[in-house]
Amino acid sequence: MRKFISGIAVILLYSMFLQAQIPFLKELDITRDGSSLRINKIYQDQQHYIWIGTSAGLYRYDGYNFQKISGSDSTPNPAVTAIMRDRTGCLWIGYEDGTIMLLKHNLLSEYSPQEGTPKVAITDFASDSSGNIWFSTYGEGLYTLRNNLLYNFNIDDGLSDNSVYALTVCKSGEVWCGTDVGLSICSWKNDKKIVERLSQAQGLPDNIVRTVQSGPTGVIWIGMQDKGVCYYDLVTRRFAIPSNLQQWNYGMVTRICLLNPEEFWVGTEKSGIVDVELFGNMRVRECGRASGLGANRINDILQDAEGNIWMAANNILLFSTGEKLEFIHSVNDIPLNNIQAVLHRKNGELWLSTPEKLYNVILNSDGSRSITSMFEKERLGALSILCLYEDSSGNIWMGTFGKGVFYYEEKTGTLRNIREDEGLANDNVLSIAGKGRDVWFATLGGVSRCSITSDHSYSPLETFTQENGLKENYVYDVFIDSKNRVWFGTDGKGITKYDNGVFQNFCKDDGLKSDVIYSITEDSHGIIWFSTLDAGIYSFDGKSFRNFSLGEGLSEIGISSIKADDHGNLIIVNDFGIDVMETSTHKFLYYGAESGINRMDPNLNASNKDGDGSIWIGTKSGIIKVRMPPTLPDSKPFTVLNGVQIFLNDMDENQKPVFSYKQNHVSFDYAGLYFSSPEKVVYQYKLDGYNNDWIKTRDRFITFPNLPPGTYNFQVRSALNSQFRDASMVSFPFTIEPPFWKQIWFYLLVFIVAVSIVSFVVKIREKNLRRNEQRKKEQIEFQFETLKSQINPHFLFNSFNTLAALIDENQEVAIIYVDKLSDFYRSILTYKDVDMISLKEEWHLVTNYIYLLQHRHGESLRLVDEVGEKREDLMLPPLTLQMLVENAVKHNVVSKARPLTVRIFMKNEETIVIENNRQPKTQQVASTGFGLRSISDRFEILGGKRITIEQNADHYQIELTLIKNVLHESSYY
């Protein structure tokens, strides 16, 4: 769904219609491209949104803005002719061209069943008791969606006509259709279509039925072309026209809106709205035309959940708080300004006093009003009458400022003035009340009482002042309750009760916050209510006082009068509007500017309750009649979440509310739908997971920037006058996901990787340690073996023999021999703790060894050196080569006839080969094989390759891959 508000101007026109007593109407104008749109349909869904079908598409109204609902830019906007919400929450929208659109989860989509859609205008929708959808067309009859198949009812099935104007579903589930040729009642019975027809033959007054409306009391209301309104009683199966509506002069009926069992509004083609009040058995109490609408055609009427009434008057949307408030601003061009006192008499006359005049307004039988100025001759009006009272005999008592009380006996036409000299406490009379034969006067000098006598006169006055029991002489209001107790509201001394000759006073000492009491009344449960100067209102149940002020839901504390109606409500009048309080629930409703009340500055106690229980209030600019319905409408705003935005872009409604860490700029667009007075709505919001306190605001949009990752729950509630206790609330739980590196799986992954790295390192280290240990062990073993072999007595014996021979032959050589021998042994000692030595060093050692051997073996042992340069960067474990040479000598025959040749050469850069010709001794020398294995192991431990041995019949060859020392200079020293 795309939303845009541009191009729509909302013009609020406060129409103050003169002349007639009509409810306040507010005009709302939806314009596009400068021209007003024709309004065809008004509908309210369960979320309380008002949907408006116009000549150019669908609009949604939330009390603040009209939002155009459109699928896409290219979608044409034909006129909307029908709207309905089905059980599943889907909104069905029918258009003039036969198109049907569905709005679900704010997504607009075309309804396109395989059966195709009508080619003519959709006129109405209905949902029957089984939840099946019905829609009527202008030309193709009626369609119904049943078990996912679309069926048609038309003339061929017995329908009165193919052009159906309106649908309604009666209590038993049948669908009633209004056509040009009577009514058709359609239903299914055992999979068969059933159509019953009703027309003039059955008593229908007019065959052209424009609208049908099923009533709660088992009747179908029928709006006709010429004959107005009739009803069909489902029990007696008869048509009837309510009495007084037999003569219908208002033209074609377009719509009937049932407000409550006693009242309905009729929309007409030429005469606007006709208001019909019923009582008893379908008799019309009052039928008046709301003439302020002019000759407007009414296309649709809707009563919303708050009881407000919406009217589509061609191209204006009219809004009214309904019958609750009615205004009389003037009668016959005489403005009713600065009303000081109001009296609705038992005979229906309305007496009003202004500072200059006393008027009598009479409602004539034709609905018009006439006005007369009373007591012109006596110039009574100019005396500024402050209070009016009609006693039980129909005599009028009038209190003035400075001129005492005037008593008017209507039967004889006598007028008498009662002044201080006749016993009146004071000539400034602020309030008069009475019960039975008693009449009480509240003045600025105490209170007085008299009784009406049987001869239409009155007894002598009895006065109470500060001297004889009254606490305070300044008395604003006097009230007599159902238990015949008399209550006085005083200026500065609280409230005083007079019961059986005893005065009892309640003031600040008794817990009241204010001692100035302006107005007193009693509700239907016998509880006394009174208003104060600046502390709101109090209730008194006979035992204790209870205060209701701004915090409890009162909108203003400057209260001028308080009156209880017959339905358990208090009507509380202040300078700016009217609070209505349901005394059983302490629920407050407010009527202010939205309801048509401009600043009214009412006079003190300028209000009166009439015989019907309506309250009449005099204001600066006329009279307001307040008549609350038997049950108060829903007075709470209904909270809705219009949308959620991420970085101010609308969130896809179907998306799961899980955002990435980058989508952390979240905005909420919400509203508290309360059409009676949107400006009174205040909000509280809270974002669980961010801030746990409710924050009060008047804004309807809130943004949370830079939200850290986490789980949140946005909650918003709306209320009037901060009464958030039972407020309607919406919530939007959502999650901002942490970036991947802060998510649990990532932590786990990191942990696993770290653990495996550590364990790997530990393993390697363990392996190294083990290998080192092994090497150490091998080295020790090798050293032991080497030493063992070198101090092998055989070697020493041979060496010493050689030496002995040399001493004889050549002493110089002998000395060299001893040198070499000792050098050899020193080398063994030097290298015993060293892991590796360079090839050069090893070679030196081997040379010494060979020298020693050669002196013994002479020419029989030959060493062929083909190594070339003895590199220092090639390493090997010490005594390796020596041992291999020793092995060769040990295992082979060394003789002059078969000399042993040991050839040492480099196979490649790093591989050294020790090769000897193979001539094994006949008697094998015992060999442990330790030497070769030990060399091989040591090479491996030091990170080299194992040695390889190749032998054939002639040769024995051992390959050693030397270890390259990167550092060149060995660090093993």
Place this chain on the structure above:
Amino acid sequence: MKKIFFFVTILTCLCKQTRESPLVFSCSDGVANFFSYAPLEIIKASTNQVRGAIDISTRTFFFAISVNTFQGFNSGLQQEHFNENYIESDEFPEATFKGKFIEEVDFSQEGSYEVRSKGILELHGVKRERIIKGMLTVKDNTLGVSAQFTVLLEDHNIKVPRVVYQKISPEIEVTLNAILKPNSE
């Protein structure tokens, strides 16, 4: 069969009364296909022996299919099952749809029109009222008809054993194409 001959005869009689332009169009070689898209098997079958008639003066029509003329099953066994177990073509040899067009169509103007028809679909002996959307093509003094719709087996009391649910869709898709020519005397 009797029904259609009766119907056509009546229409022909009507036609004979006004000679200027043909009022009744008919055919006997229309093509109908049906498709069953089940998870485990796709079944398609067709017939080219659809008979039909349209009376343009009353916007009424009649189409009939001999159900045992459907060919093109996946196997001979399947065709046998179709005829014997499901559609029971011996007992209910004909599937018919007769009714009336909802929209007014100017048959004198060549062109294609989307029309919806409301009528009774009879299949497997069960009559159901249906609205079927289709295209009517007026061209060269012929009427082309094409339509596509679905049939719920359950609606027509055609029972599919639970075992073969995976092989036969509960919703069968049907297409119909026919060119109707004016009835000659």
